[in-house]
Amino acid sequence: MISKPFKNTYFLLFSILFYSFISCGQVKNLNNQIVLDGEILTGAQQTNLYVPLLKNKNIAIVANQTSVIFKNNSTYTHLVDSLLKMKVDVKKVFSPEHGFRGKADASEKIADGVDTKTGIPIVSLYGKNRKPTNEQLKGIDMVVFDIQDVGVRFYTFISTLHYVMEACAENGIPVMVLDRPNPNGHYIDGPTLDPSHKSFVGMHPVPLVYGMTIGEYSKMINGEKWLKNGVTCELIVIPLKNYTHQSLYHLAIRPSPNLPNDKSINLYPSLGFFEGTTINAGRGTEQQFQQYGAPFFQKSDFSYIPQPNFGSKSPKHQGKICFGVNLTKTKHLNFVNINYIIDAYNKTPKSEAFFGPTFTVHAGTTKLEQQIRKGYTAEAIHKSWQPAIETFKKVRSKYLIYN
Known part of the structure; x- marks a missing residue:
């Protein structure tokens, strides 16, 4: 569990950063999205906020090819490499669907391995197990989650987040989420998941497009007690700077093999x-x-x-x-x-x-297939989604970090 001084340090840092980014002005509007007058900084880029909290601890990182620290639009270093240089003791990497380097097909099972560059063990969360085991978490003091999401329910990284939080909650291990912008964070739409159809490509009762960053989503998983047996995870979110949900954001690295641009x-x-x-x-x-x-x-x-x-x-x-x-x-x-x-x-x-x-x-x-078979118009289908979307918006509002 996190000590009281650790918690107080986090909340102080969070408060300072939160009030700094909500004061940023808007300078351009494009198709209901905006560009702010300050560069958007990911959680990972703000090393001064979280690296001191990782020192003298055994760290596991949930990462893939998007887990980088940008220096500018074309230059970056991988989070694992950067933390090792900063003398953070990274013990292992957990990899999601598509693998640590993001090259595997959708649904292709990934084997455990070793990162050839660093020699750090890589544990697949898309192979034998999708939830870290107690043995895999043994000796770990904190898990850092840093993966670029695209804000769509059937994109499986939020399912990996769920299982990581659940396993850590059961083992008394804090989770730190380094937040990243949601390129589809500017709207909420689509059918809401019926819990009877829960699967790894949809675990929570949210609309297809939910309009939240992965940091905000992690707070919702905790707050709505979606983890097994209603457990909650000791959670730290390192928030974005200069970001709103209407911010335009270009992904310099493809988040998965079939999302190239x-x-x-x-x-x-x-x-x-x-x-x-x-x-x-x-x-x-x-x-x-x-x-x-x-x-x-x-x-x-x-x-x-x-x-x-x-x-x-x-x-x-x-x-x-x-x-x-x-x-x-x-x-x-x-x-x-x-x-x-x-x-x-x-x-x-x-x-x-x-x-x-x-x-x-x-x-x-099952409703969407039935509606299409019956010849419903797009307008009628959209209208049918709205009551559940409005209900979700009330839930979502409790966990928002950004405007």
Whole structure:
């Protein structure tokens, strides 16, 4: 457990930083998002706030390729390397889906290993177990979580966060979250998870797009007592500086193999539904989650051929011409565009299966498939989401750190 002096130090630092960033002015508005007059600093960048709290402790880090400390837009060092240079005793690294270096396919199991650069053991949380075991946490004084999220319920890093917090709560180990901006933090939309469809791609009763940073989300996991048996984790959030939920933020490092750029990240909430269908959403191309198509769509001017590539060893409709829709030039979205999946459903011949067994898992509810089959309009589907979204907003408001 954290000592009282440790807690007081954290809250003092938190208060100073909180009041410093809420005073920052806005200088530009773009499609309901803003740019602040100060550079956004991630939690990891503010080493003066947390490194003193890690000294003389055995530390485990939950990290991947996005766990870096930026020096400028093009230069950065990995958090693990930086902490070792600062004489922090990093004992092991826990890696999430896609692995420590972020190169594995979606759903591909990851084995334990050793980081060749540092010699530090790497424990996979996407292999034999998704929750750290008591043995894996033995001798650890604190766990630092630093992974870039994209603010979408079926993006599994928040599930990894849940299990890390749960395991640490059960073992009396504090968790420190180094907060990072949410590139989809400027809106809340989509179907809310029905708890009866809880899975690793959706563990909590939240809308598909929940409008919170991972630091805020960790507070909600604790506060809503979503951990097993209602336990709570000793939690420290190192907050962002100069950030609001309407801030524009470019991800310099792709957060996972099939989210290569800002456009794919913005379209991911809308096109992620295709993961549970027979439609290809750009995997096996260089425009992942920026287009969709299938060989059985009517021939059109736009087509592409999925082939195995980085992050997609066996894409849907591999080697076949897929006719479809190119979304690379669309405007920046501030809602879940359900028109895409309705369009694909209507273009799919009745002789072809459309919905797969994981569609409900991704949607978090059976209602969406039923609505599409019955011919609901996008407007009607959106309207059906609103009561649950309004209820969630009240819950969310209790845990917000940023405006």
